Amino acid sequence: MSSNHKNIKTLDFVHLSKYFYIFSITLTVLGLIFLAIFGLNYSVDFKAGSNVDMTLTKNLTAEEVTPILEKLEISKDADLTVGDQRMSIRFNEVLNETQDHQLKEEILKLDGGASFEVNTVDPEMAKELARNAIYAVLISCIGIIIYVSIRFEWRFAVAAIVALLHDAFMVVAVFSIFRFEVDLTFIIAVLTIIGYSINDTIVIFDRIRENLRFAKQKTTTDLHELVNHSVSQTIMRSLYTALTVFIAAFFLYLFGGESIKMFSLAMVIGLLFGAYSSIFIASPLWFVLKSKQKNKPAKAS
Template identity: 50%
Template sequence: MKPKFDIVRLSKWFFLLSSAITVAGLIFFAVFGFNLSTDFKAGSRIQFQVNQKVDDTKVRQMFQSVGLNIGDTGLTVGGIARNVAIVTLPGQLTPHQIQEIQNAEHKYFPDAKQGIQVDTVDPFVAQQTAHKAVWAILAAAAFIVIYVAIRFEFRFAIAGIIALLHDAFIVLSVFVLFRREIDLTFVAALLTIVGYSINDTIVIFDRIRENLKIDKPKDVESLREVVNKSLWQTMARSINTVFTVLVAAVILYFFGGVSIRNFTFALIIGLISGAYSSIFIASPIWVAWRSRSLPKKTVTDEVEVV
């Protein structure tokens, strides 16, 4: 694809945009914190399906009748017909409380299907799950650094990891902003995004490496030209690939059911962020680092004779 504009020269604006989003995410996190599911904190998750569109007020009254307060963020409504209610409570429910909730459901929603489904997590299990999730993400990042460093060079590896961290911060910022629940499916989505994003980045890095063999840059300007050309040569492939996967993710979000909605939502945000970072963040970072070992302009001893 013929270059439409110089991506590398405009990289400072892309860096500024990403920095602004990251800072906004950190501020939101400091103010609101994460909305963690019962996978990562002790608590109970109750899910039930009714025969009509879920009435938030009616569900809250149902739990208040058994002495339980849902709170502002404890109720989530899902399903294509919005007929599935998911309630999260901070404490562990006793068998007696579960039975009371079951009886209250029969009273408030007599035509409800399948009864209630209760998942309870104790503090130790929640803490262990959170630790394993963090280690899984760190291990994935470490192996990616090793692979890219061996396949290409260390500078490519660091640029790729910075782009991946960028994607993670974007997804986390969106989840904090919209108060989306962070559960195990979110971790699965984050690992999927890491794999997809680094794959797209490696394709671009590979094209840069091939072009560097043909047009060996002698100064910063020629290096920028090679990278800019490489980015536009892979632009169509990157956009078409992310668009195809994005269509599937959007369809899953609307028709895949409430149980995977957080997964697909994170996937949608991560796919967009991953495509953006692969093109506009990873390669310009490598150029900025690689440029330090090159002169700004090639000096020749040739003198033009008039």
């Protein structure tokens, strides 16, 4: 057995958790401030407007297209992205039929072989998508609470859901702070992160429950040692799992297409937070809840 693994076994995970609590609380407060002031940088999936994607037969520049937008009087707040024989224009207002026709007509004068894909989201649809995304996260959390409460006990369920919500919110906070774009793939990434997070947490909780059957827990110190021992027995498995998925998500972010870039980035961020939340958030929180039970005076007969 390597000396590194022995060092991991001697770590006091419960004691170290207070530093991670401080870090997470700080980032949570910072995220709440940014969310309150700036909100999230929603893509066309979540806010009203039109997105025009063009596949071109030659490369057009922004300088060539901007006069067209000014001529049509629809350049206000338009976001123009130019790529290799591709172009995308994001409008914060829904294009009417006349504007849509005129825009295509003018672009075809510059590139007769251009093809168009127009995605439009009206205000009601945008609100419904945002609402459904919140429902998806909440329903998944409720399902996990019920499952963990039945399989383990309510203290495990509380600790698991706090770690789970922590991971999901950390991703949201980072996206708000750095103004990364939030689209539908972001919601898929958050739900995926929730799955990975609860999986790691359940593995550690299962080991804690197994050790509880055979260990003596006369004092809080006994419980403290039991949690540290349980985490040390499962930490390498958790780190290896997180690392393998992290590497895949990281290279997917570097070399993947634009359509999955935000999904990959959200996965990378979520996996980093999820890797430590199961170890330094969920397990120590269960210890705090369980130790309060230990400290309760016995009822008089």
